Every structure is written in C-alpha cells, then in structure tokens.
Amino acid sequence: MLSIVICSVSPERLLQISQNIHDTIGVEYEIIAIDNKKKKWPIARAYNEGACQARYPFLFFVHEDVKFHSQDWGSIIEDKLNEPDCGVIGFAGSKVKLNCYSGWMQNKDWACSFFYQGGGARTELQVACVTLEHPFEEVVILDGFGMFVCKDVWSLYPFDEELLTGFHCYDLDFSMQIAASRQYKNYVCCSPKVLVEHFSLGKYNRSWCQDTIRLHKLKWNKLLPLKVDGLELSKKKERKFEERYFDYFVRDLIKADYPEKKTALKDFLAYPFSWKHLRHCVSNVYRYLKS
Template sequence: MISIVICSISPERLRQVIQNIQGTIGVEYEIIAIDNREKNWPIARVYNEGAYRAQYPYLFFVHEDVKFHSRNWGLVIEEKLKEPNCGVIGFAGTRVMLNCYSGWLQSHHWMCLLLYQGLGEGMTELRAHHAYLERPFEEVVALDGLGMFVRKEVWEEYPFDEVMLTGFHCYDVDFSLQIAASKKYKNYVCCSTKVLIEHFSSGNLNHSWYKDTIRFHKQKWNKILPMRIDGMEISHRDEKKYKERCFYYFVRGILQTNYPERKLMLKEFLFCSCSWKHLGHCITNLYKYIKS
C-alpha cells in the first residue's frame, strides 16, 4: 500500500505518469498530486504536505517525468520497506559524501544506479553503475530525488527541511543524508531488473542550484560530512584528491552562471588547501571563465 506524492507543474505529464503507475504498480496505492503552478511552494513543503495527507504506510515521492518499464514493481519495493532498518530507497545515489560543495554525484567511483536516462530528442540509454544482478538493493548514503520510497513513520521522524530548503534543489540529498546520519536506517538504490524506471530529464545546474547547494553545505552539512556506508574505506590522500576535484568542477560550473557571488566562490577556491600543482592546473583551465 503506497501513497504516491507528486509535485506537478504539467497536467499532461501528470496524466501520463498516473496512467503508467496504474498499469504497472501491482499493489494498492493512492495518488496525491499537488498542483504547484500557482502555489509555487518549495518542493520540501509540497512533499511534506503530500505526506501529511497520505493514508498508507509507504510513501513514494516521485517526479512526474518518469515511466516504469516493469510490472508489479510495488511488490518488490514493499518487501524491502518492511525491513525495520530500511530508510530511503531510490534509483540513483552515492556511497560516499565528502565535505565539499556538490550535488550527490561527487565521483563515479561511488555512484550507484540502474535506470533508463532520457538524452533528449527521443533518445534513451540504460545506465548502470555498481549494480549487480545478485544484489537487488545497494546501500548508499545519499540519493537523487527522481523517485524516493520511505515508510511514513521514518518520514515523520525526519521530514523534509522546509526552513533551509526554500527552493527546488537539495531536498533529496538533505532528506536521505539526515536519515543515513541517524545510524538507525540504511538507504538503498534499487538495482533490481524487476523495478526499471525511465527518467526523461537529466536536470539543470542553474544559478538557483548553485545558490541552494552553497546554503545546503554552509548552513547544515559542512560540520557533519564526510559520510560513507559501513565498510567503505577511503584513504586520506584519495579523500583530499576527490575534494579538490569536486571543488574545481563546482567553481568551473558556477563561473558560467550569473550567480552574483561567483567571484567570492572563486576566491574561496584559490585559498583552499589544494596542492600547488593542482591549483596551478585548475587556474590554467579556469582562465577563460575567470575572464568572463
């Protein structure tokens, strides 16, 4: 029994995803679709409102631009959610989150996913990273928000943060991280071929995303991270290397936006504890963005 919460801005997409769910889920469900075209609520508020209304014990927060390619996928998900220590289940996530500005994807070495990803112009590819047939669920610490399952009782302990998250970004990483940080629950990526989903959008790292991501780290998570799944060992040298790399890509991206404090972020990068060799390489590559 799954309550499906959708933040909708497109009646046609909503109609399509509801029709797809009806024909594939295979368990009792309800749809809680909140039209956000006029409300323009932050997505954290939309999801909390939808969860409050839910009558079933399992919640599914999902984008309206998805399509399931498997039948009776609800049975697979419900069976996993019954486990007392199960936290959030998603379709893409990371086994490690370092203390650096970024989204959930900090390195392909730690990424885990199994899904069809839309590439635009009607093209789609099957993406699989650290997904194994013998393990239908792979543990992670943080998840992408294209679709997230969780028991309602777990959400009640750790609802979406409406105070910090006043836009449309970071809600997924924050929600899954706070549940993983509790040490009471484990988060998972669903790698089962019995639950294949397609995501039509690849996301947009715009000015608002950078603004929200900086706030997300500075106001809440920079004192808590890094975090990794149990048994995942990372050397100090590798951690430093990946932090430097993440910061570089973040700064390179933000310099290509109209974010008003992007030069301050560049200054923070130049004064961070990067090796001189790495810093010199980065400045050389960032030069064309710095000039603009």
C-alpha cells in the same frame, strides 16, 4: 500500500504517470497530487504537505516525468521498506558524499544507478555498481526523481522547508539526514523487476549553484564526509577527491554566471594547499577574470 506524492505543474504529465502507475504497480495505492502550478511552493514544502495527507505506511515521492516499464514493482519495494533499518530507496545515488560543493554524483567508482534516462537524443540505460546477487545497493545520497521511504522515517526526518526554499537539493538533504542518523540505510534499487524511465535531464544552473552552496555552508559543512560502512577511503584520497570536485564545481559556477561566484572562488582558494590545488587556483582566477 503506497502513498504516491507528486508535485505537479502539468495536468497532462500527471494524467500520464497516474495511468502508468495504475497499470503497473500491483499493490494498493493512492496518489496525492500537489498542484504546484498554482501554489508555487518549494518542493520541500509540497512533499511534506503531501506526506501529511498520506493514509498508507509507505511513501513514494516522484517526479511526474517518470514511467515504469515493469509489472508489480510495488510489492518488491514494499518488501524492502518492511526491513526495520531501511531508509530511502531511489534509482541513482552515491556511496560517498565528500565535504565539498557538489550534487550526488562525484566519483564514478562510488556511483550506483539503474534506470532509463531520456531527455537527450536517445534513451539510455544508466547502470553502475549493479550485480544480480544484490537487487538493492547501499548508498548514502540519492537523486530525487523517485524516492521511497516509510512514513515513520519521513516523520523523523522531514524535508527541510526552512532551509530549502527552491527546487534543488531537497533530495541530497533528505537522504543525507537519514544516512547520517546511522539508524537507517539508503539504497538504490537495482532489480530488473523494477524498471523505471526518467524523461528529463537535470539542470545545473544558477539556482542549483545557489542552493548547493547554501545547503553545504549552512547545514552540512561540519557533518561531511559521509560514506557507507566498509568502504575504505584514506584521508589522502579524500582530500584529493574533494579538491578535484570542488574545482569542477567552481568551473561550472563561473560558466553559470552565478552572482556570488567571487565568494565561492574565495572558499576554493582557501582550501588546503597542494601543488595541484595551486594550479587549479590560478586557472579558476583566470576564468573568473575573463567572465
């Protein structure tokens, strides 16, 4: 029994996903649509309000630009959520989250995904770290276009309305809270019996940069890195990858014309010294001066 929470800004898309879910889910469900075209709430608040209204024990927070291509997928998800240590289930995530400004995607060797991605010139199947023997792959952090969780788990770790006042990073924070508890494990659903399509691409714009920096500085700076149990990551590699992805973020930040890019650049310059980091510092200062 699934309570499906949708933060909606398009009546047409809401109608489409509602019909698609009705035709494919195969279990008892309800749809709780938050009309955010009028309310204009942060998505963290919209999801929390929807979850409070839920009548069923399992929640599904989903964007309205999603379509399922398989039948009776609800029972497969419910079986997994019934496991006592199951946290959040999504369709794209990472086995590691380093202590640097970034989204969920960092190193491709840690990425895990199984979904159709539209929004570009063609629809592509995004597959990473998938085996037939494991329909669910453990991760620590998830992308938020579709997230399943038990209502009891959400009630312990609701979306952070106080910190997240926009439309980004709610998924990172939510999944990391639950992974960091060490009571629950998050998963990417890799089952061919649960095929989903996401129609839009993410936007790494000024507001995304702002929310990402705010999330890391005010909440997660001293709690990262996070990784799944059993994954080996030496301190040397950890530092190497943190510097690399921090560098990528700063480059994107400068391109996005973020108003506080000088502050973020200072954070990067203060990162522990290495010769490669020194070269990146020089390159980014040059980019900053040219911007």
